[in-house]
Amino acid sequence: MLASVLDTVLDRTVAPGYSRLGYLARSAGWSGPQADPQPGVLAGKVALVTGGGGGLGLATVAGLARLGATVHLVVRDEGRGAAARARVQGAVPAADLRVTRCDVSDLDDVRRAAAGLAEAGPDVLVHNAGVLPPRRTETPQGHELCLATHVLGPHLLTRLLSDALAGRAGRVLWISSGGMYAQKLTFDEPVPYNGTTAYARTKRMQVVLSGLWAARGLDSHAVHPGWADTPGLASSLPGFGRLIGPLLRTAEQGADTAVWLAAARSSDVGTGRFWHDRRPRPEHYVPWTRETPAERDALWSRVEALTS
Template identity: 55%
Template sequence: MAGDFLDTRIGKGIGRIVDTVMDRTIVPGYTKIGFAVRSRFWPADPPPDALEGCTAVVTGANSGLGKAAVGGLAALGATVHMVVRDAAKGAAARDEVLAEHPDAHLEVQECDVSDLTSVRAFAEKFAAEHGSLDVLVHNAGTLPPERAETADGNEITLATHVLGPFLLTALLRPALAAARGRVVFVTSGGMYTSGLRTDDPQYADGEYSGARAYARTKRMQVVLAQEWARRLGPDGVVAHSTHPGWADTPGVTASLPGFNKVMGPLLRTPEQGADTVVWLAAAPEATRLTGRFWHDRRPRPTHFGPWTKETADQRAALWDLCVARTGVEP
């Protein structure tokens, strides 16, 4: 017995070391190699009926990570609202998920997360029809080739990744509180390359880069998840962020064709990329902590160097920006 216990402790210790090395060296940890290795010793899957009777909202749900998350949540019993910009594409995605999960309860909801008017309309409709919300997954994303603005006058990646999710969380806060629910931001490991840029949040200065705008706003999501965690705590609601590693999704193929061509054989499936999203939505471990940044079912550092660390003033400035641009004070 003592020997078995010691072997288990040693095995877990070695696993933790291997996991950390893969994480810091990026390629092994972010690809399907990391998924295959870590899945041998990570926390247990949620029970098969973990979300029975629960309601979930997933944005960007018609393809890639979003559709995979819908399937994973539905498989655990949740009624999933698939929030999409294009209702026809959403219906097609719903049919694909139903083909794999015939008993799933899915509803397609049309909403452009980058459009604040559209977000308000969806949130008001949802709140009127549903008294509570167990899981809110902010997955909608974009990586534009050039700078563009929404009808609200916001740079498109800021609107999609930051302002829309901020507004949706604020408007659905009472429903989340009623269920003591969970909020999950699907971000990116690319945020490690950027600090919190509150001096030029709309990316109005300098030569625009879609990849840099993506990294900047993904950093903002990680910070906002922490800020929401602090504010939602008294409601019994937890908030987390997670990155999927490098997954083979339509977004990667369209936005980064060169990367997809080189890394293709090592890319994760969408289901592997969405695994921690689903786990955070259902596993009991996710309620014992809040405001963490996760990858492969384990909390990860939010910074790898001091040059990207934000100040308290920058965090406050980001929150104030979201309040000012959305017109809500949570």
């Protein structure tokens, strides 16, 4: 009971909860369904991790491999993917690791890569690839980069893999961000363009989209990692990284809930929830960010139309 109250206080006060302190305070109390997964629990399972070549993605790959999964690093640069694979292999010598090239922001590239990824027989798909661009950038299809990387590419990949996933009772995990709490669901780009706002809006879309997929029968969850020390955080928010420096989580701590969820039993976690530190969290802290069912449906229609 006390642990649960402390957990909620950490969540609502944001700064301590998202930091390493929140992780350390909560993880000390994990037991029962929240306990660490059993070694080997993912043996015989196949996991796909987009952006698996660095940061939280690399830590997720290592965590899943340690649990026995065959892991595909889905990366846009094969050289970085191969280097990441070698790093994980060094740490987990028995790991079965594959590298697949795919730029998830490029819808043609997603279509090209999806056939091979479906053949791999995925049990877990982790939409981890993320960007916070300094200026407005467009993909080959003319979509804004955050929208394409966080929403359109993952949605298309989910749809193209949905039969393969459903056949194996597979699970999809969307790595969102606590930054989405500040944004209401909208498809509009910020004007003038602002990368942080574009990022947070598309991170809100990920949480809604995960719920919409779950409502359509897919086992789908969204997760936010807190604040973790990664190359992406250092380059996109250098001031923030310097400000809270030693309080940042390690990449392993940031990836922990995704790895735990990949191995969790459906009877323990349900579907369509938003997670942080192995507990479901509210999708809203303030009433003005709440969307209507019609706004949720409109998101689905827009995303379907742009990826068909």
